[in-house]
Amino acid sequence: MDLTLIIGLIIILSAYGMTCLLIIKSKKIIEKINQKRLNNTREIKKELGL
Amino acid sequence: MKNNIQPELSRELSLFHLTMMGAGMMIGAGVFVATGISIGVSGPGGILITFALNGLIALFSAMSLAELASALPAAGGAYTYVQEAFGGVIGFISGWMNWFALSVAGSLYAITFSTYTLHLLKGFDVFSFINSNLILYEKILAVIIALIFVFINYRGVSETGGSTSLIALGQTVSLGVIGLIGILVALKQPERLTNFSPFLNQGWGKILVTMGFTYVGFEGYEVIAHAGEEAINPKENIPKAILYSVIIVVTTYILVAFAAVIGVKPEGMAVAEWFRARGATGFADSIKALFPFGGVLVTLAAIFSSTSALNATIYSAARVSFAISRDGFLPKVISLVSKKRRVPHVAFLSSIIILFVAAALPVEDVAASADIMFLLIFLLINVSVIKIRKEMGDELKYGFLMPFFPAIPLIALVTQLMLAFWLFDMSVIAWFSTIAWISVGIIIYYTYSHSRDKFESKKMILEEQRDLKSRDYQVMVPINNPENAEVLTQYAEKICRARNGEMVLMSVVTVPDQIPLEEARKFVSEKHDLIKRVRRMINHDQPIHSIIRYSRSVARGIISSVKERNTDLIVLGWKGYTKLQSFVMGSNLDRIIEGAACDIMVIKPGKTEKQYENNIRKILVPSNGGLHSIMAAEIAKCLAGFYNAKVTVLNVNRFGKEVSSRIQRRLKPVLKQFNGDDIELKLVEGDDVVKAILNEADKYDLVVLGATEEGLFQQLLFGTIPEKVAANCEKTVILTKRDLGLRSWFKRWFGK
Numbered sequence: 001m002d003l004t005l006i007i008g009l010i011i012i013l014s015a016y017g018m019t020c021l022l023i024i025k026s027k028k029i030i031e032k033i034n035q036k037r038l039n040n041t042r043e044i045k046k047e048l049g050l
Numbered sequence: 051m052k053n054n055i056q057p058e059l060s061r062e063l064s065l066f067h068l069t070m071m072g073a074g075m076m077i078g079a080g081v082f083v084a085t086g087i088s089i090g091v092s093g094p095g096g097i098l099i100t101f102a103l104n105g106l107i108a109l110f111s112a113m114s115l116a117e118l119a120s121a122l123p124a125a126g127g128a129y130t131y132v133q134e135a136f137g138g139v140i141g142f143i144s145g146w147m148n149w150f151a152l153s154v155a156g157s158l159y160a161i162t163f164s165t166y167t168l169h170l171l172k173g174f175d176v177f178s179f180i181n182s183n184l185i186l187y188e189k190i191l192a193v194i195i196a197l198i199f200v201f202i203n204y205r206g207v208s209e210t211g212g213s214t215s216l217i218a219l220g221q222t223v224s225l226g227v228i229g230l231i232g233i234l235v236a237l238k239q240p241e242r243l244t245n246f247s248p249f250l251n252q253g254w255g256k257i258l259v260t261m262g263f264t265y266v267g268f269e270g271y272e273v274i275a276h277a278g279e280e281a282i283n284p285k286e287n288i289p290k291a292i293l294y295s296v297i298i299v300v301t302t303y304i305l306v307a308f309a310a311v312i313g314v315k316p317e318g319m320a321v322a323e324w325f326r327a328r329g330a331t332g333f334a335d336s337i338k339a340l341f342p343f344g345g346v347l348v349t350l351a352a353i354f355s356s357t358s359a360l361n362a363t364i365y366s367a368a369r370v371s372f373a374i375s376r377d378g379f380l381p382k383v384i385s386l387v388s389k390k391r392r393v394p395h396v397a398f399l400s401s402i403i404i405l406f407v408a409a410a411l412p413v414e415d416v417a418a419s420a421d422i423m424f425l426l427i428f429l430l431i432n433v434s435v436i437k438i439r440k441e442m443g444d445e446l447k448y449g450f451l452m453p454f455f456p457a458i459p460l461i462a463l464v465t466q467l468m469l470a471f472w473l474f475d476m477s478v479i480a481w482f483s484t485i486a487w488i489s490v491g492i493i494i495y496y497t498y499s500h501s502r503d504k505f506e507s508k509k510m511i512l513e514e515q516r517d518l519k520s521r522d523y524q525v526m527v528p529i530n531n532p533e534n535a536e537v538l539t540q541y542a543e544k545i546c547r548a549r550n551g552e553m554v555l556m557s558v559v560t561v562p563d564q565i566p567l568e569e570a571r572k573f574v575s576e577k578h579d580l581i582k583r584v585r586r587m588i589n590h591d592q593p594i595h596s597i598i599r600y601s602r603s604v605a606r607g608i609i610s611s612v613k614e615r616n617t618d619l620i621v622l623g624w625k626g627y628t629k630l631q632s633f634v635m636g637s638n639l640d641r642i643i644e645g646a647a648c649d650i651m652v653i654k655p656g657k658t659e660k661q662y663e664n665n666i667r668k669i670l671v672p673s674n675g676g677l678h679s680i681m682a683a684e685i686a687k688c689l690a691g692f693y694n695a696k697v698t699v700l701n702v703n704r705f706g707k708e709v710s711s712r713i714q715r716r717l718k719p720v721l722k723q724f725n726g727d728d729i730e731l732k733l734v735e736g737d738d739v740v741k742a743i744l745n746e747a748d749k750y751d752l753v754v755l756g757a758t759e760e761g762l763f764q765q766l767l768f769g770t771i772p773e774k775v776a777a778n779c780e781k782t783v784i785l786t787k788r789d790l791g792l793r794s795w796f797k798r799w800f801g802k
Binding site for chain 2: 005008011013018022023025030041
């Protein structure tokens with residue numbers, strides 16, 4: 001297999017994987033903020049450790 | 051009695067509706083035209099990399115938009131967020147670019163519609179005449195379809211969220227099916243995978259070009275932010291929908307691009323060349339070759355997608371130009387609302403002019419122009435999210451806070467700038483038209499809009515009294531609290547005298563979000579009386595100015611005043627405790643100390659303040675060296691000169707480990723401030739620094755203490771020791787913090 005193909009596949013998989021991971025992490029943040037009824041940045045950062 | 055009940059739209063849009071609205075807007079955009087062209091430029095593997103990376107960059111910006119939309123759900127849209135963050139010319143230009151980008155994107159969708167419709171029709175004998183002058187017929191049909199949708203919007207007939215989401219679901223499912231068929235074909239006929247060789251057509255550099263070129267297909271999630279007032283549970287559903295729409299679209303695009311490459315039977319030709327020869331219709335031709343009726347399916351999907359996106363874009367473009375005009379930046383005529391139809395009819399007409407001009411250009415230039423504008427707008431969104439979180443983060447109620455902040459918006463804005471720059475390679479005309487449009491916008495702003503800028507008047511000065519004299523050094527005293535107003539002014543006056551400065555007494559009238567800012571005038575009289583009372587106590591040798599301004603929050607009002615007036619020193623008061631757990635000294639005080647770009651002095655009046663206020667004989671300056679301690683020494687010197695008091699510089703040697711010569715060397719810059727005055731240096735030993743200072747403080751009338759030195763990215767107010775001393779000391783304590791220029795600026799922006 002040529003190197004361009006391997007590097008290309010690595011880029012595609014890691015970019016797509018990172019997109020999925022960030023969305024999952026963001027979803028959790030949204031739900032926690034909503035569940036715990038957090039408001040401003042201070043409260044959210046303190047509670048969620050962002 | 052005035053009726054203050056505001057009409058509200060019914061909340062009907064669920065998470066599903068919102069997600070599909072965003073996905074539909076994105077899919078309607080680039081994929082049908084841009085996929086084929088992009089494979090021709092960057093090759094079969096290049097398109098997959100392009101979509102995967104663009105998805106990630108789009109997600110970064112989507113996270114910024116989701117955060118802003120969750121915090122400001124009623125505002126909606128890029129223009130309003132940038133306007134909220136920057137106002138002035140940047141706010142105007144963002145709206146001006148957004149208007150252009152949406153109108154140009156509208157013409158791209160009209161061209162997509164005409165290209166695919168004619169591609170379908172030319173197969174029938176009765177329409178064979180189309181082949182004689184295909185480009186001309188494409189342009190004519192594009193203009194006709196655009197006119198039809200302008201008329202539909204003018205009639206006030208627009209799709210509801212429900213039907214839009216159903217159409218979007220249909221598009222997504224159709225494309226998803228095409229993608230899955232592509233995978234099945236590849237599994238059945240693995241030899242077709244050789245279509246991916248060579249993987250890249252013209253090297254890695256071309257991927258940046260196609261990333262910029264296809265970006266228009268990743269920006270449509272902005273439409274979700276517009277639906278804040280109609281969404282069910284907007285704080286949770288809007289950010290979720292923005293993020294979900296991105297993953298749906300990225301997955302669909304990657305699958306469809308894979309299918310497009312698999313579908314081709316190049317017959318001795320490189321796949322990229324095959325697509326290059328077919329241009330905008332290359333995608334449809336390859337799907338036609340993938341499975342029976344593939345061509346018809348993709349053509350119908352393209353026609354539905356482009357019309358749905360065209361409708362939404364014409365509506366959004368008109369809405370943006372209407373908003374700019376309503377804000378006073380463009381002639382009022384654009385924001386006129388038809389009495390009969392209740393739609394901004396002139397705004398529709400003005401958008402259509404840009405749409406027609408764009409339709410006359412080649413499709414590559416049209417797409418590239420929209421791409422550049424959207425890239426620049428999202429760049430501004432990424433800057434705005436940082437600015438708004440820094441300046442208003444404590445006031446707004448967020449439904450979503452992005453992780454890895456500020457790295458994500460910073461990476462996004464750098465990448466977007468890079469992609470926009472690389473599009474020069476794709477279309478020189480697009481860059482020239484972008485520069486020309488921005489230049490015209492700047493000229494319009496400074497010749498017309500600037501004087502009418504409602505947001506400029508957001509400085510919101512209700513009343514201002516300027517002394518005839520003025521001085522270079524300025525001390526600002528916010529006197530919102532009548533209880534400490536007198537004490538703050540007394541100390542500020544002494545510093546003004548010692549430094550030959552002027553004093554600004556300022557008071558902020560806060561107006562809650564639900565009440566129009568104009569209502570603030572009703573509360574001026576009470577602030578006016580307080581300022582008058584304080585003025586009477588001050589010796590009038592010094593110039594004294596006073597301002598009353600209104601703001602949504604006390605902290606923001608004070609920080610803005612400091613910035614606008616280039617204040618040198620701000621004098622604040624603290625009661626010595628806070629009831630709010632999330633804050634160190636108090637919600638307003640914390641924000642001001644973190645955000646004000648000037649020297650800061652916080653006074654905590656002691657229990658004995660009244661007894662000593664005009665009879666301070668002994669001042670204690672606890673110090674361990676450092677720039678903030680030097681400021682404490684300067685303040686102590688000013689006050690000592692005025693009261694004829696004696697100053698003692700105190701150092702607590704923890705565990706007695708440090709040799710006194712070393713301590714003296716460290717305190718030398720602090721001692722130097724007193725310039726040979728009669729001062730005492732006292733070195734004490736103790737394990738508990740706070741306790742040692744408090745013990746000594748009992749013997750003095752006033753304690754002046756500098757903030758502790760912090761690391762560049764630590765966001766402390768004054769440090770634990772000064773804060774504990776101030777909270778527990780019975781004598782009056784003055785805390786000082788010097789503005790360290792660039793270091794303070796870095797802390798303000800990136801320290802949290």
